Amino acid sequence: MKRKKNSQGLLYWMKTYDGQKFYTSIIFLIIPVALLVMFTFIPAVNMVTYSFQDRDQFGINPEFVGFKNYVTIFTDPDYLITFKNSLYYLVGSFVQQALALLLASILCAKIRAKGLFKGVLFFPYLMNGVAVSIIFQRFFMKGQRGLSPEGTLNSVLGLFGIDPVMWFDPTRPALANCCLVFVSLWRYIGFDIIMYIGAIQSINPDLYEASDLDGANPWQRFRYIVFPSIKPIISLQLILAVKGAISVFEIPYIITAGNYGTSTFVIKTIETAFKKKSVGLASAMAVVLLIIIIIVTLIQKYFFRESDDEPRKSRRKGAN
Amino acid sequence: MKARRICAGAIALALSIGTLSAFSSCGNTGDSSKSEAKKVPDTISQGEIKDAFDAEGAKLEVLTNRTDRVNDGTLDAFTDAFEEAYNCEVQYVGYTDYAGDVATRMGTDDYGDVLMIPDDVKIEDLSSFFEPIGTYDELKDTYRWADKKMDSSKNVYGLAYGGTATGVLYNRAVWSEAGIETTPKTADEFIADLKQIAEKTEAIPYYTNYKDANWTITQWQSLVISASGNSGYENKLLTDKPELFAEDGGYYPVYKLMYDIFSDPALIEEDHINTEWESSKVWFGEGKIATMVMGSWAIGQFQEKAENPDDIGYMPVPITAADGKQYAETSADYCLGISKHSENKDLAKKYVEWFVKDSGFASNEGMIPTAADSELPDNLSEFKDAVLFEKDVTPDELLGKFDEIDKESGVGVWSGDTDNFKIKLAEAAFAGKGEDEFNKIISDVNKKWADAEAKVLG
Numbered sequence: 001m002k003r004k005k006n007s008q009g010l011l012y013w014m015k016t017y018d019g020q021k022f023y024t025s026i027i028f029l030i031i032p033v034a035l036l037v038m039f040t041f042i043p044a045v046n047m048v049t050y051s052f053q054d055r056d057q058f059g060i061n062p063e064f065v066g067f068k069n070y071v072t073i074f075t076d077p078d079y080l081i082t083f084k085n086s087l088y089y090l091v092g093s094f095v096q097q098a099l100a101l102l103l104a105s106i107l108c109a110k111i112r113a114k115g116l117f118k119g120v121l122f123f124p125y126l127m128n129g130v131a132v133s134i135i136f137q138r139f140f141m142k143g144q145r146g147l148s149p150e151g152t153l154n155s156v157l158g159l160f161g162i163d164p165v166m167w168f169d170p171t172r173p174a175l176a177n178c179c180l181v182f183v184s185l186w187r188y189i190g191f192d193i194i195m196y197i198g199a200i201q202s203i204n205p206d207l208y209e210a211s212d213l214d215g216a217n218p219w220q221r222f223r224y225i226v227f228p229s230i231k232p233i234i235s236l237q238l239i240l241a242v243k244g245a246i247s248v249f250e251i252p253y254i255i256t257a258g259n260y261g262t263s264t265f266v267i268k269t270i271e272t273a274f275k276k277k278s279v280g281l282a283s284a285m286a287v288v289l290l291i292i293i294i295i296v297t298l299i300q301k302y303f304f305r306e307s308d309d310e311p312r313k314s315r316r317k318g319a320n
Numbered sequence: 321m322k323a324r325r326i327c328a329g330a331i332a333l334a335l336s337i338g339t340l341s342a343f344s345s346c347g348n349t350g351d352s353s354k355s356e357a358k359k360v361p362d363t364i365s366q367g368e369i370k371d372a373f374d375a376e377g378a379k380l381e382v383l384t385n386r387t388d389r390v391n392d393g394t395l396d397a398f399t400d401a402f403e404e405a406y407n408c409e410v411q412y413v414g415y416t417d418y419a420g421d422v423a424t425r426m427g428t429d430d431y432g433d434v435l436m437i438p439d440d441v442k443i444e445d446l447s448s449f450f451e452p453i454g455t456y457d458e459l460k461d462t463y464r465w466a467d468k469k470m471d472s473s474k475n476v477y478g479l480a481y482g483g484t485a486t487g488v489l490y491n492r493a494v495w496s497e498a499g500i501e502t503t504p505k506t507a508d509e510f511i512a513d514l515k516q517i518a519e520k521t522e523a524i525p526y527y528t529n530y531k532d533a534n535w536t537i538t539q540w541q542s543l544v545i546s547a548s549g550n551s552g553y554e555n556k557l558l559t560d561k562p563e564l565f566a567e568d569g570g571y572y573p574v575y576k577l578m579y580d581i582f583s584d585p586a587l588i589e590e591d592h593i594n595t596e597w598e599s600s601k602v603w604f605g606e607g608k609i610a611t612m613v614m615g616s617w618a619i620g621q622f623q624e625k626a627e628n629p630d631d632i633g634y635m636p637v638p639i640t641a642a643d644g645k646q647y648a649e650t651s652a653d654y655c656l657g658i659s660k661h662s663e664n665k666d667l668a669k670k671y672v673e674w675f676v677k678d679s680g681f682a683s684n685e686g687m688i689p690t691a692a693d694s695e696l697p698d699n700l701s702e703f704k705d706a707v708l709f710e711k712d713v714t715p716d717e718l719l720g721k722f723d724e725i726d727k728e729s730g731v732g733v734w735s736g737d738t739d740n741f742k743i744k745l746a747e748a749a750f751a752g753k754g755e756d757e758f759n760k761i762i763s764d765v766n767k768k769w770a771d772a773e774a775k776v777l778g
Contacts, residue, residue, distance in 0.1 A: 057423045060445050078739040142591035146522060146608055147599075168593040171751040256593060258738040259533060260747060267738075274420045275534065275737040276730070277440050 044290075050283035057277050069284035079285075082265040085177060086245045089264075092181035093241035097234065100189050104196030105222060118197070122190035129187070133254035136183045140167040140255075173261030180252050180262055187251070188244070192237060199230040232304065239300045246292055265289060360397050360680070367678025369401065375408035378664045380671055382410055383425075383435035385418035385654060388621075398679050408667055418654075433662040434671055436654035437469055437478040439734070443720040450477040450657040451665055453672060463676065463690050465652035467713045478655030479672055480690050482682030484616040485634075485650045485700055485708065486542045492633040494523045494610040503635040503702060505646055507577045510638035511587075517610045518586045526581050527600055527609040530592035533743060534736035539613045540578050541733055541742070544570035545649045545711055549641020552712035554722055558777065564731070564769040565762040572762070573639045575745060578613075579758050582749030592750065601625040605632070617653060619699045620686040634699055636706040646706040650688055721776060729772030731765055741765045 013019040051069055055062035073079050103121065107114055124132065141151025142164055149155070154164040168176045207225050216224070227234075249266040252258060258267040265285070273282030360366065389395045390412045399410045415421045419438045425431045426438070426449060441449060452475040453459070459466040459476050469478035488510075490503075498517040504510040514525035529536040545553050548570030557564065565572045581587050589595065603609050605626025612618075616634055623629035636648045656675060658668045675681065676690040683689055686699050696703075714722070726733055732740050741761055748757040 056440070056442075058426060058441065058445065058449075060442075060448060137594065141594050144524075144589050144591050144594070146524070147589070147603055148591075148594065148596070151594075166591065169751075170747040257531070257534065259530075259743060260593065263738050271737045271739075274423075275735055276732065277423070277727075 047283045047286055050280055051287045052284075053280045055278075055280040055283075057273070057279050059279070062280070065280070069281045070288070072281060073285055073288055079268060081261065082263055082268045085262065085264055086248070088174075088177040088181050089184060089245035089248050090241065092178075092185055093245055094238070096185045096189050097192060097237050097241065099185075100192035100237075101196055101234070103189075104193045104200060105226065107193065107197055108200045109218075118194070121193050124187045125190035127187070129250040130254060132183065132187050133251050136179075136186075136251075137255050140179055142166045142168075168256060168260055168262075170260050176256065176260045176262050180255060183251050183255070184248060195233060195237065196230065199233040200226055203229045235303060236300065239296060239303070243293055243296050246289065360400075361684060366398070366401055366680045367674075369405040369674065369678070372405040372670075373666075375406045375664065375667045378408045378667055380408060380410045380434060380664060380668060381432040382412050382671075383418075383422055383432040384412055384414055385436055387414035387416050390414035394684070395681070398681050398684075402671065402674055402679070406667060406670065408664075410671065429661045431659055431661070433659055433664055433668045434656055434675075435659060436481070437657040439654075442723060443469075443471055446471055446477040446657075447475070449660055451660055451662070451669070452477055453479060453658065453669060462692055464650075464688070464692050465655075465690065465710065468652045469655045469657065470713075472716050472719050478657035479676045480652030480655045481676055482617075482685060482687030482690060483650050483652045484687055485636075485648050485703060486546045487616060487634050487636050487648060487703070488611060488638060489604075489614045489618055489622065490611045490633050490635055491523070491604060491607055491609065491631050493628070493631045494521055494607045495633075497521050497607075498610075504638040506640050507573060507580070507638060510577065511580055511584075514581065514587045514611065515584075521607075521610070523608055523610045524589050525587045526611045527595065527604070528582065528588050528592050528746070529595045529597055529600055529612065530746065531595040532597050533746065536597070537736045537740075537742045537746060538734055539615060540574055542615055542649075542651070543574045543613065543637045543639070544733075546570075546637040546647045547574050547639040547641070549643060549645065549647045551649070551709040555712055555714060555718060558718050558721055558725075558773075561770075561773060561777075563766045565766050568642060574637075575742070575762070576758070577639065578742075579745050579749045582746050583752060583754070585752075607631070616699065617685070617687060620684075623686070623699075632699075633702065635702050648703050648706045648708050650708055650710055652690075653687065725769065725772045725776045728776055729768040731769055731772075 014023065050062070052064060052066060053062040054065045054068070107118060107121075111117075139152045141148070141154070143150030143154060150158065150164050153167070158164065167179050203226065208221065211221050211225060246265055248264045252262050252264055253267050253270075256262045258264070258271065263271075266289070269282050269285040269289070272278050272285060384390060384395070386395065391414065395412050399412075402408075403410055413432065418436065419440060422431065422435060423438050423440055426441075431449075437446070437450065446469060450469075454476055456466055456470050456474040456476055459479070463479055465480045465483060466476055468480060470476050494517060495513070498513070498520040500513050500516060504513050517523060517525040545551070550556060550570075553570050556562075557569075562569060565575070567573075600609060600612075601622050602625050604612065604622055605628070614622075619632060619634055622632045626632055636646050640646055656672045658665060658672060662668050683694075683697060686697050688694070688696060688700075696708075714720075725731075730739075736742060741764075744761050745758065748761065
């Protein structure tokens with residue numbers, strides 16, 4: 001069929017529906033594909049090459065060093081500490097999931113001003129990360145006699161007669177990290193709550209009615225109806241939490257600049273590239289990050305292929 | 321139908337224009353129309369421009385780190401005379417994070433006509449980026465610090481726009497209120513004075529500006545050569561190969577002093593993560609802060625913010641060298657270089673020579689002018705008892721080796737990243753970990769340095 005039309009020349013083919021469909025899609029695709037290749041794929045491939053080189057930011061006479069950069073990342077204690085710090089965020093995100101689930105269940109119950117609470121809880125997620133960081137910098141401020149007032153948290157504590165606490169204290173890096181994890185929790189919890197609300201609301205109300213008739217209490221209802229129905233969402237969120245924990249960046253970068261033992265993997269990458277000017281090593285770090293993210297994504301994909309009995313829900317996950 | 325097409329076309333056009341203008345508005349151009357016209361102060365004399373040629377309206381793009389002077393129009397005002405004499409247009413582009421942004425821009429061929437040479441460019445790479453201005457022998461009698469950007473064949477690629485002396489910034493009013501008559505000569509005296517300030521005044525004796533540690537802490541590094549009392553100390557490190565933190569050298573006393581001050585909570589501010597650099601200038605002028613270690617480049621900025629500029633004093637490094645004298649190193653700030661890819665190299669060269677020698681910009685900033693016959697600025701009056709010297713020229717065979725070892729070892733004497741030994745020292749001091757931790761950190765650095773030295777020097 002096609003061949004017959006082809007015999008009448010390319011021009012004719014261009015006028016057919018098939019031909020138009022073909023070149024229109026090419027024209028529509030060419031710009032986004034060109035942009036994607038130019039700004040994503042080419043730099044990414046270059047980055048992988050750089051990661052095997054000893055290279056400064058000007059890229060003069062780069063020297064091939066094999067896996068030396070990768071060895072450094074996993075042996076040098078200065079770099080290893082960032083993985084340890086990621087654990088704080090990982091633990092924090094488990095707490096965040098539990099809290100979000102709790103709040104979502106409450107918000108799905110019959111309470112007043114539901115919309116308002118949802119809005120209030122979701123609002124931080126809409127705020128820019130830089131703004132959030134600056135707010136919390138003020139929030140945790142210790143204050144300086146004669147120069148600057150104490151921060152919000154310390155003045156509230158002051159009302160109860162508690163002495164101002166130094167939240168970012170070099171003697172206690174764990175405390176400093178926990179404060180940063182709290183900020184990150186505050187910012188992202190709104191999104192999780194909305195995800196859980198969506199999942200909970202998609203449960204068939206008949207099940208609730210049936211459980212009411214059987215005399216189930218709220219905990220039993222949660223344990224045997226809500227939890228099993230939203231299990232895929234919970235596992236998805238936990239996997240995303242791993243991704244989030246390793247790629248934390250702007251909150252610690254702005255609040256502490258990575259000092260006081262609060263450096264994260266991405267902060268360290270930026271410092272290595274633009275302060276220490278070891279672009280090779282930084283590229284290797286970026287590649288490591290990329291690999292971790294790819295592995296986590298593959299686990300996620302695999303996981304959801306297994307339990308893909310609710311296609312509608314998994315599409316929502318995909319949007320994340 | 322037709323209307324719809326026109327409409328779609330208009331949207332497409334609007335979008336593409338929007339994108340284009342977004343691209344073209346990148347970069348932090350110094351828009352002189354926004355700032356009020358400023359005049360060159362009467363106290364500054366600009367040198368006469370002789371044998372100027374007509375550049376026929378050529379444009380020079382100058383990249384600078386002085387965003388403050390771009391935005392307030394000072395640079396434009398200083399350049400008017402040059403623009404008139406050569407019939408050209410000089411456009412200043414300021415970068416807040418100069419070293420970082422310009423290094424990235426230097427990955428392309430378009431990095432302005434004249435730019436401050438980022439210190440990360442290795443000496444042996446200068447010729448790949450910059451046009452030689454002259455040979456060292458031609459320039460050394462006219463300009464100070466002509467050797468700073470000189471390669472092994474004695475070509476000079478950059479001239480400093482001004483220089484600074486190393487020392488300590490202090491508030492005269494506060495120090496005299498505490499009853500201190502003479503500036504300290506040794507580290508012990510300095511700490512004793514700070515303690516006296518803590519007791520007798522309300523001021524914070526020493527302000528760390530730790531929030532901006534990535535550069536504020538590097539100010540301590542600039543004291544090292546003065547403290548060693550040896551203008552050839554950097555070369556000595558390479559030839560005699562003592563430990564980097566040898567006790568009779570420059571590094572040990574400086575960083576020990578820093579460690580001791582930072583270890584005593586009474587001497588520094590309480591909340592060092594929330595320091596504010598811009599506000600600290602005001603507080604300093606108000607006498608709420610007594611002391612800071614800063615290069616003399618900072619004097620002008622602090623005086624500007626002070627109610628009484630005379631309160632801002634500058635004292636030599638409070639460390640006495642082994643021979644019983646106090647030394648002060650003068651050193652070049654950024655050097656102006658000419659891009660290898662510039663289309664107006666002759667004009668650019670004239671501009672560099674004029675800017676460093678005749679523009680009067682350095683004196684206006686309270687810096688030491690680059691012209692060899694110029695006088696020291698007033699703000700260095702307290703240096704009369706100290707011996708001023710410039711760092712020795714590095715012999716050919718050692719050229720660039722110091723930086724190479726520095727990079728190879730990862731010590732980073734001039735950087736303030738979070739793994740840097742300065743940050744580790746400061747945080748150990750804040751945490752009150754004491755002498756042992758200090759020794760542990762410096763012996764670790766000594767080892768890294770020695771290993772890299774063995775590798776680089778063979």
